[in-house]
Amino acid sequence: MAVEETKTNILDAAESFFAEMGFYGTSLRQITERAGVNVASVNYHFGSKENLMDAVLRRRLEPLNAIRMARLDAVEAEAAEAGEPPSVRAVMTALIEPTLRAVVQPEFGGFSIIMNRVFTEHRGAMMERVGPLIEPLLNRYLKALGEALPNLPKEEVVLRFRMSLGAMQHAIHAVRGYLTDSCPRALTTAMPEETVVNSLIDYITRGMEDT
The missing domain is CATH 1.10.10.60 (Homeodomain-like)
Incomplete structure (x- = not known):
């Protein structure tokens, strides 16, 4: 071999x-x-097993993060050229769209479940290993959102962003049809990718911008 x-x-x-x-x-x-x-x-x-986990995470996250960073770069460049701060919708679209497009690919099936464990278990080996891989990305997006929402306290921007990440994780369930059989059928049936992407962007944009 x-x-x-x-x-x-x-x-x-x-x-x-x-x-x-x-x-x-x-x-x-x-x-x-x-x-x-x-x-x-x-x-x-x-x-080691720990290094193997790192490799599993990097294999999926590094290419996806490169796409999400490039999308944010383009949003910020366009805003700078217009002499305006980036919009919340543009920033969140740059994050949400490539993420949900990626997770519907067959090879992302297992990895999507791993990331669900990361965000639901909150601590332990998986969170420790994934943190350094996503922290630079999240910090960049937080900075952009702070510029898009100058009238909101930083703490509020952080809180809303955290809730947005939670909503995005549940949207992955909607795309892939996860959750357990004990949930109502409407919550376990996979939904069209385009519907979920557009609905999530609208939902998060309104929540982030609400005053």
């Missing part, structure tokens, strides 16, 4: 188990059995 194929198989297996079982609930033996490799291969390519 080629080196890159081995690494990809390990990452795919790890992503699947981390999504299903969580970081602590997953053993390296489970990962290696599904990947068709031995434990030594994991140690050789990644060094």
Whole structure:
């Protein structure tokens, strides 16, 4: 098996188990059995289970973050050219649209569940590993929102942004049809991506701008 194929198989297996079982609930033996490799291969390519989690996160987040940063750069450049602060809608669209477009892709299925664990468990290995990967992105967006909402106290902008991130996470459920079977059918059926994207942007924009 080629080196890159081995690494990809390990990452795919790890992503699947981390999504299903969580970081602590997953053993390296489970990962290696599904990947068709031995434990030594994991140690050789990644060094540790923690480093493997880092690699799983970076594989999905780094390309997506690059897109979201580029979108925000374009929003800020356009606003600067017009001599105005960026609009809330433009800033949040730059974040929401590429995020929801990405999570509907088949390869993002397991990773979307991992990120749900990050935002619902609030602490532990997953949050510790993902924090450094998303903090620069969130700080950039917070700065842009502060410029878009100069009359709101910084603390209020932060709070509204945090609630917006929560709404975005639930929108991912709407796109992918997550939640448990015990929920009403209307809350477990996947909805059209375009409908969710547009509705979420409208919803968050109104909430952020409300005075």
